[in-house]
Amino acid sequence: MTDLFDSAFGDDDGNDDGTPTFGAAAPASGSRPRSPLAVRMRPRTLDEVVGQQHLLGPGSPLQLLAGGGASGGPAGPASVMLWGPPGTGKTTLAHVIARGPGRKFVELSAITAGVKDVRRVMDQALTDRDLHGRTTVLFLDEIHRFNKAQQDALLPGVENRWVVLIAATTENPSFSVVSPLLSRSILLTLKPLTSADIQALVERAVTDPRGLDGLVTLTDEALDHLVRLASGDARRALTTLEAAAGVALSETEGPHDAGTPVEVDLAIAERAIDAAAVRYDRAGDQHYDIISAFIKSVRGSDVDAALHYLARMLEAGEDPRFISRRIMISAAEDVGMADPTALQTAVAAAQAVALIGMPEARIILAEAVVHVATAPKSNAAYLGINAAISDVRAGRGTMVPPPLRDAHYAGSAALGHGRGYIYSHDSPHSIATQQYAPDDLVGRDYYQPTGNGLERDLSVRVERLRAIIRGTEAPPTPST
Numbered sequence: 001m002t003d004l005f006d007s008a009f010g011d012d013d014g015n016d017d018g019t020p021t022f023g024a025a026a027p028a029s030g031s032r033p034r035s036p037l038a039v040r041m042r043p044r045t046l047d048e049v050v051g052q053q054h055l056l057g058p059g060s061p062l063q064l065l066a067g068g069g070a071s072g073g074p075a076g077p078a079s080v081m082l083w084g085p086p087g088t089g090k091t092t093l094a095h096v097i098a099r100g101p102g103r104k105f106v107e108l109s110a111i112t113a114g115v116k117d118v119r120r121v122m123d124q125a126l127t128d129r130d131l132h133g134r135t136t137v138l139f140l141d142e143i144h145r146f147n148k149a150q151q152d153a154l155l156p157g158v159e160n161r162w163v164v165l166i167a168a169t170t171e172n173p174s175f176s177v178v179s180p181l182l183s184r185s186i187l188l189t190l191k192p193l194t195s196a197d198i199q200a201l202v203e204r205a206v207t208d209p210r211g212l213d214g215l216v217t218l219t220d221e222a223l224d225h226l227v228r229l230a231s232g233d234a235r236r237a238l239t240t241l242e243a244a245a246g247v248a249l250s251e252t253e254g255p256h257d258a259g260t261p262v263e264v265d266l267a268i269a270e271r272a273i274d275a276a277a278v279r280y281d282r283a284g285d286q287h288y289d290i291i292s293a294f295i296k297s298v299r300g301s302d303v304d305a306a307l308h309y310l311a312r313m314l315e316a317g318e319d320p321r322f323i324s325r326r327i328m329i330s331a332a333e334d335v336g337m338a339d340p341t342a343l344q345t346a347v348a349a350a351q352a353v354a355l356i357g358m359p360e361a362r363i364i365l366a367e368a369v370v371h372v373a374t375a376p377k378s379n380a381a382y383l384g385i386n387a388a389i390s391d392v393r394a395g396r397g398t399m400v401p402p403p404l405r406d407a408h409y410a411g412s413a414a415l416g417h418g419r420g421y422i423y424s425h426d427s428p429h430s431i432a433t434q435q436y437a438p439d440d441l442v443g444r445d446y447y448q449p450t451g452n453g454l455e456r457d458l459s460v461r462v463e464r465l466r467a468i469i470r471g472t473e474a475p476p477t478p479s480t
Contacts, residue, residue: 038242041238088190106137142169198237321350330372339376407421
């Protein structure tokens with residue numbers, strides 16, 4: 001448990017002059033190091049917050065909380081659950097809210113805190129409220145890492161307004177937060193920052209006295225590179241900016257003249273960081289969202305989008321066997337008989353992936369994705385089995401017709417089993433006219449071929465087969 005109000009917003013180098021400590025401008029030995037750029041540039045008011053404007057309108061819960069208002073009604077401010085990707089401002093908003101009048105800010109991390117820590121905060125919060133008239137803002141980061149017992153320990157303090165809980169999570173609270181706690185909080189969803197938001201943030205950090213204070217300038221190419229690699233993550237953008245500035249200033253010989261900024265060009269920016277962060281959580285929303293987008297892109301025949309999502313999963317470390325299983329399912333469900341070879345390719349790819357592994361498995365998966373995505377599509381087989389299962393579950397389907405019943409055991413003949421059965425191979429083209437379906441399902445067409453790919457010709461064949469089997473068309477002669 002840490003009371004971070006002063007340290008989070010103060011200038012921790014002890015001089016409060018806002019001078020960044022890069023290269024020759026670094027403080028003398030023995031002085032305290034500055035906070036990271038992302039911490040120094042943390043907004044102090046909601047007006048300084050970049051992005052999330054959909055949550056910051058007049059009268060919004062965040063506006064009321066930051067101003068000390070009672071967004072939760074007469075009983076006091078309500079607790080808030082902040083859900084969003086990393087670097088979208090969850091911690092920032094918690095700190096801004098904590099700066100409201102009569103507030104005490106306490107921060108816990110679900111990674112290290114336990115039930116005892118939570119109860120200690122609650123006890124102290126109750127004392128501070130009743131004896132000192134101070135509201136405790138409890139910021140709990142990574143709340144999805146708390147188990148049920150730990151989350152339940154928060155309930156008394158939240159329900160009785162001993163604390164204003166600001167909980168942050170990168171995972172869907174509907175799955176990761178217990179219902180009683182979720183129902184007592186306001187759920188706010190944060191969106192990834194746009195490129196324009198990140199650019200504004202970087203440009204502000206370059207000139208702001210709390211940031212780099214004009215020590216460097218960015219070329220347009222360097223700025224574009226930093227914005228692109230940030231992937232909507234403000235913290236990452238500022239961290240990479242700080243790294244690039246450090247590289248530029250470290251290469252400046254002699255004492256740096258504050259009046260002459262050092263230029264950060266594309267080459268320096270690329271040396272500071274040369275790879276984009278991949279947003280992916282194999283156990284969370286990104287896992288389901290990206291595989292969903294992947295399958296829908298394959299189904300929609302967008303081979304380029306499908307390859308993009310395949311690359312994202314592979315770069316994030318997704319199990320290639322999981323991906324290959326999804327490709328097999330798509331080949332059967334979405335391509336089907338429009339191109340039966342798609343399933344053969346998908347199965348072969350799955351076997352090859354299991355034998356070879358990464359990184360070469362990416363080539364095999366890409367081939368399977370290209371085949372399935374570009375193949376003609378038909379979900380007729382998928383719809384057919386679903387319709388048949390629906391009838392079975394509804395109780396349709398009477399007894400098996402006697403000619404089709406097993407006639408191999410003693411006494412079956414006396415029951416009429418097999419009597420009247422026509423051996424198909426004794427008929428022209430091995431197609432006999434006889435009843436196969438139960439009485440109440442005669443004429444029920446489950447398989448409805450499309451006009452796509454091979455099913456274009458198959459639909460004609462299926463129609464004629466049904467006509468012969470059901471007796472509406474004479475069987476073909478051997479010469480037909």
